[in-house]
Amino acid sequence: MRVISWNVNGIRATMKKGFAASLEAMKPDILCIQETKAQDDQVAEALTEINGYHLYSNSAVKKGYSGTAVLTKKEPLSVGYDMGIEVHDQEGRVIALEFESFYLVTVYTPNSGSELKRLEYRQGWDAEFLDYLKTLEQEKPVIACGDLNVAHRPIDLARPKANYNKSAGYMQEEINGLDNLVAADFIDTFRCIHPDKVKYSWWSFRAGARARNVGWRIDYHLVSASMAGRIKDADILNEVMGSDHCPVTLDLDVSDFCKT
Helix, strand or coil: CEEEEEECCCHHHHHCCCHHHHHHHHCCCEEEEECCCCCHHHHHHHCCCCCCCEEEEECCCCCCCCCEEEEECCCCCEEEECCCCHHHCCCCCEEEEECCCCEEEEEECCCCCCCCCCHHHHHHHHHHHHHHHHHHHCCCCEEEEEECCCCCCHHHECCHHHHCCCCCCCCHHHHHHHHHHHHCCEEEHHHHHCCCCCCCCEECCHHHCCCCCCEECCEEEEEEHHHHHHEEEEEECCCCCCCCECCEEEEECCHHHHCC
């Protein structure tokens, strides 16, 4: 089973930049999308030419902002939206799909902002999201993927010293949030497979950052520790264009997912 997560920075914009061809080339069983920047009906309209997938989307109250979606070849047993916490449930940031042997959660974690105005809110989000995942995990193992808006370790961004405790995405409070996920037995699958590999999943549009590979790894697949033996591969497809993020992949041995 191949799961791909991709912050597309606007589903309507990325459809004009070869999204359908990229999807065909990547061949995911499940594609988790963040930052759709569209209402549910607009997401569906944008993806009308995509065949062979069930579509689920969660849009923000504010139009043209945030939003998540999932394309899955196999229909889930159930679908849940948001975390059931009003303060967090206005921006369409979470979708959970239940399958026979696991939950699949896609998340677009709030950015703390250029002036760190949402850093305190972000800390509350991180704690509540961890509680949410652990609640799901009481029933089944969890795959959680998406744009977590944090680089975890110095290896995960090109300029760690210049950004540490100065820039959103590399504040210690944000790092603590991901530390807590790992301490709660969620595995960072890319780092599990590639402990020393330098690869990034997001680049600023400024100053030719992507061409110079001055980037950050802020997109992740995390899995419950009980799924560790099922991890076959994880990668970052930084040759795939169409957004300021690139897709990140996870290949798992989940045989029952393929059964009809």
